[in-house]
Amino acid sequence: MNLEGKIAVITGGAMGNGKGIAEVFGNLKAKIFILDVSKELKNTIIFLKKQGYNATGYNIDITNKELVDKCIKDIISKNKRIDILVNNAGVAKLAPFVKMSDKIRDFHFNVNIVGTWNVTKSVLPYMIKNNYGKIINLSSVTGLMVADPGEVAYATTKAALIGFTKSLAVEVVKNNITVNAICPGYIKTPMVDGIAKETNAKNPSNVIKGIADAIPMGRLGTIYELGNLAAFLASDASSYITGREFVIDGGSTLPETISVGVN
Secondary structure, eight states, X not given: OOOTTOEEEEETTTSHHHHHHHHHHHHTTOEEEEEOOSTTHHHHHHHHHXXXXXXXXXXXXXXXXXXXXXXXXXXXXXXXXXXXXXXOOOOOOOOOGGGOOHHHHHHHIIIIIIIHHHHHHHHHHHHHHHTOEEEEEEOOXXXXXXXXXXXXXXXXXXXXXXXXXXXXXXXHGGGTEEEEEEEEOOBOSHHHHHHHHHHOTTOHHHHHHHHHHTSTTSSOBOHHHHHHHHHHHHSGGGTTOOSOEEEESTTTTSOSOSSOOOO
C-alpha cells in the first residue's frame, strides 16, 4: 500500500476515524490535507507534524460550498492535483423519530450528505483532468445492514452514501477514478463515546461494554484498523475495485441473535 507522494484530502480528520486515516496515510508518505470544523484540528496538525508527517489543516465547514471551493482551489494551486479524497466527516445524534426536530434531521443531512456532495463536487473535476483518483466515502453498517432506535436520521444518510458511491463510480470509471465506501461497525471514536453518553449519561462505559460484548471479536475496532482499510482503497493495490462497500465491524453484523446457538 504505497501512498508516497500522493495528495490526500480527508474531511473530518481532526478526530476519530479521520485522524486514524490521516495517521496511516502519513505513515505511508502521503501529503495530507484535513478539512474540519472542529477546534481540535490545530492540535491534530501539530501532532501529525511531530510524527514527521506532511499535514495541513483547513478549519472550514464543509456544508458551505463556497468555502469548500476556495479551500480545494488553494490545495490545487500549491500541488497541481488531488489524488485521494476521503469523505469521512459525519455526525450522529440520537432522537426518536416522532420527536425528532427538523433541526436534528437537517444537521445529519447537511453534514453527512450535502457536505460529502460539496467536497466531491469540488475535487472531482481536477481528478478527471488528471485522469486519476481514489474516492472513499465513510458510510456505516447502520442503515445499510442494521439500525438501533433513535438512529433514523443517521441511518438514512449513511444508507444514502451507498447509492452515492455506486452511481458516482459508474460515472467516473472511464476517467480512471475509483469510488468505494467503508462501512464501519463500532470503532472507538468520540462519536461512539457521544452515543454512549446519550444512551446512558450516568454510566456510558457500561454501554461501551455492552457493545463490545455483542461483537464476536469482543471489542470495538481501532481508528488505525479502519485507516489501514482506507489506505488499501486509496492505493493502487485496489485498482480493480470500484463501486463497492467494505464492512469493518469485528463480525458484529454476523450473529442472527445474541441468545441462540451452541458452542
